[in-house]
Amino acid sequence: MSTEGFSRWFDRKGWVGLVIGLPYVWLVVLFLLPFLIVLAMSVATNTPTAPPFSFGGEHPWINLGAYERIATDGLYVRAFLTSIFNAFVSAMLCLLIGYPMALGLTRVSKSWRNILLMLVILPFWTSFLLRVYAWMGLMGKNSWFNGLLTDAWNFLVPIDWAVKSIPMMNSNFAVVLVMVYTYLPFMILPLYASLERLDPNLDEAAMDLGSRPAQVFRDVTLPQSLPGIIAGGMLVFIPAAGELVIPTLVGNASQPMIGRLISDEFSQARDWPMAAAIAVALLVLMVVPTMIYSHYQAKAEGSK
Amino acid sequence: MKRRSTFLMIVLGFGFAFFYIPILSMIVYSFNASRLATVWGGFSTKWYVSLLSNDKVIDALFLSLKIAVISATVATILGTMAGIALARFTKFRGRVLFSGLVTAPLIMPEVITGISSLIFFILMADWVGWPGARGFSTITLAHITFSMVFVTTIVQARMIQSDRAIEEAAMDLGSRPWQVMFDITLPVISPAIMSGWLLAFTISLDDVVITSFTTGPGSTTLPLLIWSKVKLGVTPDINALATLMVLTVGAGVVAAGIIMTRAERRRLADERMAFRNND
Numbered sequence: 001m002s003t004e005g006f007s008r009w010f011d012r013k014g015w016v017g018l019v020i021g022l023p024y025v026w027l028v029v030l031f032l033l034p035f036l037i038v039l040a041m042s043v044a045t046n047t048p049t050a051p052p053f054s055f056g057g058e059h060p061w062i063n064l065g066a067y068e069r070i071a072t073d074g075l076y077v078r079a080f081l082t083s084i085f086n087a088f089v090s091a092m093l094c095l096l097i098g099y100p101m102a103l104g105l106t107r108v109s110k111s112w113r114n115i116l117l118m119l120v121i122l123p124f125w126t127s128f129l130l131r132v133y134a135w136m137g138l139m140g141k142n143s144w145f146n147g148l149l150t151d152a153w154n155f156l157v158p159i160d161w162a163v164k165s166i167p168m169m170n171s172n173f174a175v176v177l178v179m180v181y182t183y184l185p186f187m188i189l190p191l192y193a194s195l196e197r198l199d200p201n202l203d204e205a206a207m208d209l210g211s212r213p214a215q216v217f218r219d220v221t222l223p224q225s226l227p228g229i230i231a232g233g234m235l236v237f238i239p240a241a242g243e244l245v246i247p248t249l250v251g252n253a254s255q256p257m258i259g260r261l262i263s264d265e266f267s268q269a270r271d272w273p274m275a276a277a278i279a280v281a282l283l284v285l286m287v288v289p290t291m292i293y294s295h296y297q298a299k300a301e302g303s304k
Numbered sequence: 305m306k307r308r309s310t311f312l313m314i315v316l317g318f319g320f321a322f323f324y325i326p327i328l329s330m331i332v333y334s335f336n337a338s339r340l341a342t343v344w345g346g347f348s349t350k351w352y353v354s355l356l357s358n359d360k361v362i363d364a365l366f367l368s369l370k371i372a373v374i375s376a377t378v379a380t381i382l383g384t385m386a387g388i389a390l391a392r393f394t395k396f397r398g399r400v401l402f403s404g405l406v407t408a409p410l411i412m413p414e415v416i417t418g419i420s421s422l423i424f425f426i427l428m429a430d431w432v433g434w435p436g437a438r439g440f441s442t443i444t445l446a447h448i449t450f451s452m453v454f455v456t457t458i459v460q461a462r463m464i465q466s467d468r469a470i471e472e473a474a475m476d477l478g479s480r481p482w483q484v485m486f487d488i489t490l491p492v493i494s495p496a497i498m499s500g501w502l503l504a505f506t507i508s509l510d511d512v513v514i515t516s517f518t519t520g521p522g523s524t525t526l527p528l529l530i531w532s533k534v535k536l537g538v539t540p541d542i543n544a545l546a547t548l549m550v551l552t553v554g555a556g557v558v559a560a561g562i563i564m565t566r567a568e569r570r571r572l573a574d575e576r577m578a579f580r581n582n583d
Binding site (some may be wrong): 266 | 309311312313315316319320322323324325326327328330332333338340343344381382385386388389393396398402405406407408409411412414415416417419420423424426427430445446449450452456457480481482485506509510512513527530531534535537538542543546549550553554557558561578
């Protein structure tokens with residue numbers, strides 16, 4: 001090909017091919033291929049070799065043993081239920097705290113609003129690990145925060161119920177508390193985005209027609225912010241269900257969540273097919289909330 | 305109306321207290337003289353001194369920064385290309401798969417991304433002899449892969465908003481496609497590219513889970529070092545380290561925010577000026 005021919009080909013096709021092709025190939029090789037390997041591994045057989053799996057041999061080519069164990073072994077079923085429960089409760093609490101905060105953000109003056117929005121986003125930029133760690137400091141037995149709560153508890157309840165400190169660490173309560181803390185911005189931001197777009201005239205119209213503030217909220221504000229509620233809820237639920245760091249640091253080891261189970265099966269039990277099968281099951285579980293999310297996300301953007 | 309607003313303001317106040325009390329408490333306790341991390345024993349800066357003279361911490365910090373700069377830069381280049389491709393080239397073979405590949409890492413739990421990357425690297429080493437040892441290179445590759453899609457999301461959103469007419473005008477005036485991209489498209493979306501780089505940088509600098517799976521002996525990043533210490537409990541030197549990191553990142557983000565807002569405002573003012581001069 002002559003230089004000029006190449007240059008013409010490059011302008012017409014090569015350039016576009018390069019812009020699409022480079023990231024495409026990268027993602028296929030380093031994301032899709034590894035995932036397909038995991039998918040294949042979930043139906044392989046665990047063997048005491050290195051790497052610890054094989055296809056075929058005395059077992060049939062496709063070994064569904066790992067999936068069978070997920071469905072029947074109480075440990076895995078409980079881990080799935082714990083994850084779903086913790087993620088659901090976290091999303092609900094984020095909604096209860098995040099909704100009035102987002103609504104409040106739309107009511108403050110413009111200059112304050114920018115500062116406060118910055119303050120909502122700022123923790124998101126600081127280290128996730130350290131935000132979890134900060135709560136380890138607060139929840140510990142000797143901390144001032146635990147002391148404060150203990151005093152309040154002892155003051156409120158009969159003397160027989162008095163405690164020396166509140167056992168917060170290493171419990172599902174701690175996991176939910178820290179998940180609410182770390183994922184609350186994910187709830188506030190989409191809610192704020194959908195509430196900010198609402199027309200204040202509608203509120204006034206409803207008021208003029210005789211609605212009380214609570215009714216205006218129930219009949220006007222709430223229904224219109226539904227896409228934001230669902231988008232925010234899914235943005236909290238999806239990462240919370242697969243969380244590994246928080247349950248490992250503040251959770252109860254005898255009630256593991258799925259993320260921790262995958263990691264343990266892989267690194268400690270060295271049962272790669274089992275870890276792969278749990279991972280695939282977790283992803284299947286994520287498909288429904290993800291589809292709900294993208295449906296409402298598209299709706300929220302469509303109404304712009 | 306008035307009463308509900310008071311309620312909202314109170315919730316807002318409590319919400320921000322909830323956000324910032326744990327961080328402030330950690331900062332205060334980093335100046336605690338006591339070895340017991342949660343019992344106050346007077347003011348001291350000794351944990352900062354011991355931290356800054358700890359070679360392991362310094363080495364880990366530099367490794368983290370090196371990985372973050374390289375992976376954010378590559379991720380920004382690849383992510384920007386993908387964002388432009390998805391926003392501008394509406395029809396090409398495999399577009400559905402491509403847009404799926406760009407969204408999937410966003411929702412994929414980190415444990416799964418980490419394990420699948422590790423299995424991939426182990427099997428590749430078995431099959432083709434690469435990578436020989438896991439560490440810097442495997443961590444960087446994994447970080448590029450999962451942070452580039454965040455850049456793509458930002459760039460794609462910016463591209464959809466931007467005006468195609470300027471690009472078409474340049475094309476009509478005889479610019480070649482790659483010239484249009486370097487002279488028009490990239491300058492127009494440069495704030496988005498900068499935000500993307502910053503996001504990719506912090507994601508890489510912060511990552512524990514994927515790094516812990518793709519690392520090898522001798523490659524301890526700062527989050528991995530913190531992770532291994534924090535698993536054993538709260539210690540005063542981690543409080544000091546956390547304070548330094550939170551303050552540095554906080555100051556950086558605030559500064560970047562101010563600079564970007566100013567640049568955006570200036571750009572809008574320039575645009576308005578240009579239009580007025582044309583009239």
